[in-house]
Amino acid sequence: MDFFIFFTIFSSVFLLTKAHEPNNTSYGRVYPGIRYPFRIQDEQPHHSGHPGFELFFRQNKTYIHFPTYGDLIVKTISYDTRKLNLIDPKNCVPDVFLNLNLSLTPFSYYYVLKEYTYINCSSHLSTSFVQVPCLSGLNHHVYIVETSISPPISCNFVKTVAIPFSYSPYLSDNSFGLSFTWNLTGECDDAGIGCQSETLLHNKGLFGVANDKVIGLIAFIFLAVTLFYAKMALHKVFDLVKEKEKLGEIKVGKVLGEYEALNPATVSKSDIKVLIH
Ligand SMILES: *[C@@H]1O[C@H](CO)[C@@H](O)[C@H](O)[C@H]1NC(C)=O
Ligand SMILES: *[C@@H]1O[C@H](CO)[C@@H](O)[C@H](O)[C@H]1NC(C)=O
Ligand SMILES: *[C@@H]1O[C@H](CO)[C@@H](O)[C@H](O)[C@H]1NC(C)=O
Ligand SMILES: *[C@@H]1O[C@H](CO)[C@@H](O)[C@H](O)[C@H]1NC(C)=O
Numbered sequence: 001m002d003f004f005i006f007f008t009i010f011s012s013v014f015l016l017t018k019a020h021e022p023n024n025t026s027y028g029r030v031y032p033g034i035r036y037p038f039r040i041q042d043e044q045p046h047h048s049g050h051p052g053f054e055l056f057f058r059q060n061k062t063y064i065h066f067p068t069y070g071d072l073i074v075k076t077i078s079y080d081t082r083k084l085n086l087i088d089p090k091n092c093v094p095d096v097f098l099n100l101n102l103s104l105t106p107f108s109y110y111y112v113l114k115e116y117t118y119i120n121c122s123s124h125l126s127t128s129f130v131q132v133p134c135l136s137g138l139n140h141h142v143y144i145v146e147t148s149i150s151p152p153i154s155c156n157f158v159k160t161v162a163i164p165f166s167y168s169p170y171l172s173d174n175s176f177g178l179s180f181t182w183n184l185t186g187e188c189d190d191a192g193i194g195c196q197s198e199t200l201l202h203n204k205g206l207f208g209v210a211n212d213k214v215i216g217l218i219a220f221i222f223l224a225v226t227l228f229y230a231k232m233a234l235h236k237v238f239d240l241v242k243e244k245e246k247l248g249e250i251k252v253g254k255v256l257g258e259y260e261a262l263n264p265a266t267v268s269k270s271d272i273k274v275l276i277h
């Protein structure tokens with residue numbers, strides 16, 4: 001029975017580890033690096049991702065759509081740190097900062113935010129202000145300034161927004177500051193193992209999991225039954241051996257009896273005499 005218990009535990013562990021292992025065998029195409037909560041819109045089932053994490057492909061690039069801004073290119077996704085790094089295809093991160101409203105998305109900026117004011121000026125400001133080139137034109141100059149600064153008369157107030165960074169020509173490329181994190185509530189909160197198992201459950205759908213589990217279960221039952229019968233057979237063999245042993249004992253006993261019957265020690269002296277005579 002000990003082995004049976006061990007086997008049951010072993011099988012359970014096997015089934016569990018199998019269930020936790022996220023894999024790509026269940027549905028057609030493989031998208032390296034894309035897994036729950038993200039999914040490829042239109043190509044992966046709805047339940048394989050979380051709402052708001054839909055990605056799509058266009059010209060060999062992976063995009064994510066933000067309702068208040070538009071499409072941004074996915075640079076990297078780090079699942080353990082829950083960090084989504086994006087690239088602005090229009091190459092104007094300050095414009096993303098200005099227009100992106102994350103309140104209806106599952107994302108928030110990865111960085112600590114600070115409020116800044118965007119101002120739109122008809123003339124250049126002093127050199128202590130650096131205009132944002134991608135938002136400025138020949139006749140208008142956009143600056144991102146501290147909220148404490150009251151804009152000069154030549155400037156229009158655009159908006160005050162909480163953003164990770166102000167504009168700096170030295171810290172500016174098409175992705176600087178475009179890092180987001182996400183927060184999933186509910187059972188899949190910390191992107192841990194539990195989350196992955198849910199991923200798998202969702203990814204594979206009922207069929208995939210059913211197949212895997214059913215195969216595991218069938219294998220388990222088969223082995224258990226085999227083991228049971230093997231044990232029964234073994235018992236039978238043992239019983240047979242025991243029976244044979246008993247038989248053997250009887251035979252030996254008989255022989256012994258016969259021997260004893262012939263043993264000189266037990267033979268009476270008169271008999272000896274008879275024998276001698
Ligand atoms: C799963 O994906 C990995 C890497 O993305 C690939 O090497 C492997 O062959 C895939 N497995 C199957 C069964 O498709
Ligand atoms: C996408 O990538 C494939 C292979 O890397 C290449 O052959 C194809 O031209 C690319 N398409 C576009 C639109 O860049
Ligand atoms: C973002 O959108 C929400 C809901 O639409 C709105 O209440 C909020 O004021 C917006 N935030 C900004 C900074 O525009
Ligand atoms: C700044 O003003 C110009 C013209 O006054 C306008 O075309 C432009 O869209 C404005 N920019 C911003 C970021 O508000």
Ligand SMILES: *[C@@H]1O[C@H](CO)[C@@H](O)[C@H](O)[C@H]1NC(C)=O
Pocket residue numbers: 108183184185
């Ligand atoms: C994540 O969610 C938890 C609980 O729902 C909340 O307390 C926390 O502030 C959220 N964090 C972020 C970054 O949204």
Ligand SMILES: CC(=O)N[C@H]1CO[C@H](CO)[C@@H](O)[C@@H]1O
Pocket residue numbers: 021022023024
């Ligand atoms: C994404 C993932 O975990 N893929 C694994 C699927 O299974 C094969 C073989 O079992 C592994 O090599 C992959 O890494």
